[in-house]
Amino acid sequence: MAQFNQLIGTIGVVAFLSACASTTPPAVDLGTTPPDVTLAADSLAFDAVGTVSFAASWNAATDDETPAASIVYELWIVAGATTTAFDELAEVKAGTRLATGANLLATDVTSITTNNNLAAGTAYLVNILAKDAADNEDVYEPQVLTTETVNNAVTFDPTVAALMDRAPAQAGCRGCHTAGGAIPVFFEANGTTFDLTTAAQEVSALVIPGNYSASTFYRRIAGTVGSRMPPVGNYMSAEEVESIRIWIADGAPLN
Numbered sequence: 001m002a003q004f005n006q007l008i009g010t011i012g013v014v015a016f017l018s019a020c021a022s023t024t025p026p027a028v029d030l031g032t033t034p035p036d037v038t039l040a041a042d043s044l045a046f047d048a049v050g051t052v053s054f055a056a057s058w059n060a061a062t063d064d065e066t067p068a069a070s071i072v073y074e075l076w077i078v079a080g081a082t083t084t085a086f087d088e089l090a091e092v093k094a095g096t097r098l099a100t101g102a103n104l105l106a107t108d109v110t111s112i113t114t115n116n117n118l119a120a121g122t123a124y125l126v127n128i129l130a131k132d133a134a135d136n137e138d139v140y141e142p143q144v145l146t147t148e149t150v151n152n153a154v155t156f157d158p159t160v161a162a163l164m165d166r167a168p169a170q171a172g173c174r175g176c177h178t179a180g181g182a183i184p185v186f187f188e189a190n191g192t193t194f195d196l197t198t199a200a201q202e203v204s205a206l207v208i209p210g211n212y213s214a215s216t217f218y219r220r221i222a223g224t225v226g227s228r229m230p231p232v233g234n235y236m237s238a239e240e241v242e243s244i245r246i247w248i249a250d251g252a253p254l255n
């Protein structure tokens, strides 16, 4: 009997040790209920809609097990305009998950600016997918987004070039952003030639064709980021700022 007990004891120890050696952690029940989107479902809204990009924002979902900071959000999109065709999980996942920056698969995010990969003048259905830590998913109410059309209403030369080629007192940029002056250089030493999309890119994202809201050039004259340009003299008028916005939204052609 003593021998039998010893044997059982050995088996017990071996079983215990092998259980410890296993790398699988004990299962934690994260639930099967998807994030609750009922209060947030209608909150998806758009801003800064350009020809190739837009910004989206929405209210956070809640979950019975996953803390708010760990809920993952994805932005899904499909060409079309009938919202009833994009309000089921399966329909949404048959669309395209839009990436922005490094990715869009992010936790605790309730706003995003998309990449510059849309078509101009096109209607899209957009929806938000919320996912909890156990991969339970649900979708919001889809919204229709229509990108701006390209109408080439503003030409670079003379309109944009002429607006820049003025003294600060006239809300222009000449006098500072010339070679040897403030960076970025818009005006070369020999005259008024400048290329906002390539040569003057000492700073990143000076002009992103089609995406005015992410273009530093637009943001500085509109005063939405950093110190508003020009730092002395007069700001550009609302109409002048708007014409530059249209020019960038149209793809910033050097026409």
Ligand code: HEC
Residues within 6 Å of the ligand: 164, 167, 168, 171, 172, 173, 174, 175, 176, 177, 182, 183, 184, 203, 206, 216, 217, 220, 221, 226, 227, 229, 230, 231, 232, 236
């Ligand atoms: C009186 C001088 C002056 C004038 C005029 C001026 N700027 Fe500037 N600008 C500066 C200086 C100095 C900086 C660098 C400091 C800073 O970032 O604010 C700068 C920075 C900038 C930047 C930021 C680049 C970055 O690093 O993000 C942009 C874009 C810009 N200017 C555009 C303009 C435009 C467009 C005009 C004409 C409407 C203009 N500036 C007129 C002096 C000037």
